[in-house]
Amino acid sequence: MPSPAAARLRARLRPAASRTERSADRSPWRCLRTPSMRWWSAANLFSNLGTWMQLTVQNLLVLQLTGSAAATGVSLAVQAAPGLLLGLVGGAAVDAWPRKLTAAVSQAVLAAVAFTTAGLVTFHLLTVPLLLVLSAVTGTIATVDGPATSLLGNDLVRREDVPSAIALGSVVHSVGRLAGTALAGVGLATVGPAGAYAVNGLSFLFVTAVVPFLKLVEQPPEPVVRPAAPAPAARRAGTVAALRDGLGYFLGRPRLVALAVICAVSSVLGRNYGLTLATLVTGPLHGGAGAYGVVSTVLAVGGTAGAVLAGRLRRPSVRLVGALAVAGAALQVVAGFSPVLLFLLVLVVPMAVVESVSDTAATTVLQTDPPARARGRVLGVWRSLSTGWGLVGPPLLGLLVQAAGARGALVAGGLVIVGVIGAGALAHGRRTARVTEVAVHPTEAVGKPVVTAA
Structure with a gap:
């Protein structure tokens, strides 16, 4: 039988061990x-x-x-x-x-x-x-x-x-x-x-x-989630049926559609810093190629730091991706009013960190939300969508820079991002409230359409 002194020692060491384990789980x-x-x-x-x-x-x-x-x-x-x-x-x-x-x-x-x-x-x-x-x-x-x-x-x-x-x-x-x-x-x-x-x-x-x-890790059973559309079958007869299943699943999941809208508007109006910041530095801030090189380096360092920080995430959500996109857009608006290059350099670090964490959170949601048998098709839909806005974004943003100038493009783009995400959050809140009302007062909701929450 252990002595009372040994028991007290183990009791004091147990919280420290627990803290170490928790720290390792968040590393x-x-x-x-x-x-x-x-x-x-x-x-x-x-x-x-x-x-x-x-x-x-x-x-x-x-x-x-x-x-x-x-x-x-x-x-x-x-x-x-x-x-x-x-x-x-x-x-x-x-x-x-x-x-x-x-x-x-x-x-x-x-x-x-x-x-x-x-x-x-x-x-x-x-x-x-x-x-x-x-x-x-x-x-x-x-x-x-x-x-x-x-x-x-x-x-x-x-x-x-x-x-x-x-x-x-x-x-x-x-x-x-x-x-x-x-x-x-x-x-x-x-x-x-x-x-x-x-x-x-x-x-x-x-x-x-x-x-x-490589040895695959055996995963625990996936949590049962009631999707707005039936999950695609693991194998369907015919390629066309498989493609239709994958696209139907993506479009039938409001949270995936919301994620696509957030990433699309952010990528087109808020992520093309190679264009907007280049024109800001070489134009209103009167810097040269060397000055923009410094900005690019700071962006790269901030992005790497953000990726390290994002590694501490465990279960990111679409709401987190939206909040980060809004934060990045707000920083972008402030950057549009930068009076000198040093002020912009200070802002560029959190801009890059927010972008990197947001990208990791979005990718995690994208790769873990669908059932395992549908993840390839969901990523395929995403690849088509992201390639599309990646090709369309730079020309559109270039026209905005040409029409409104570098500062105007940064400010206007940031405000549009905030507006679109804010409107989506408001619509989601109202939809959730209606679902709650139907659940609490089902007899009063007869005849009303039932909306599946994201």
């Missing part, structure tokens, strides 16, 4: 507790380095072959177009095929495309039409690879650690983008364009080699 890096996630993150970092190196070299190649910046934009648009047109098809394929096999095969095919391009460059056979065809093929494969690799990463951790995994992915993406773009210059000087493509091919093969050794 931004808690997803790395599983060996598979550590390997997956390392593979993704290598892959991101290769991808951004290749993308930078590809833009330089197009310029070298054509001497036209417009042709560079066309090559990027050709690579993005499949995401707009075939996103739902790619998502349906991810739902229908084994996740690990799909990710491994898609990465291997992307490696084959990179090695093919390297061979064409080596033997001086690469032409602009061939490069556009290869860009379209890469974009088509990405419609399957994107949702497959995203959902595979989530399958390596517990459900409550998914925000940590997504946030870590954001950090890996940011680091890979910065380092890969910087390494592109080194790669061109040492191994040339063909070598840069070959390095990217090797990065895809590394991911392919890692996938078979």
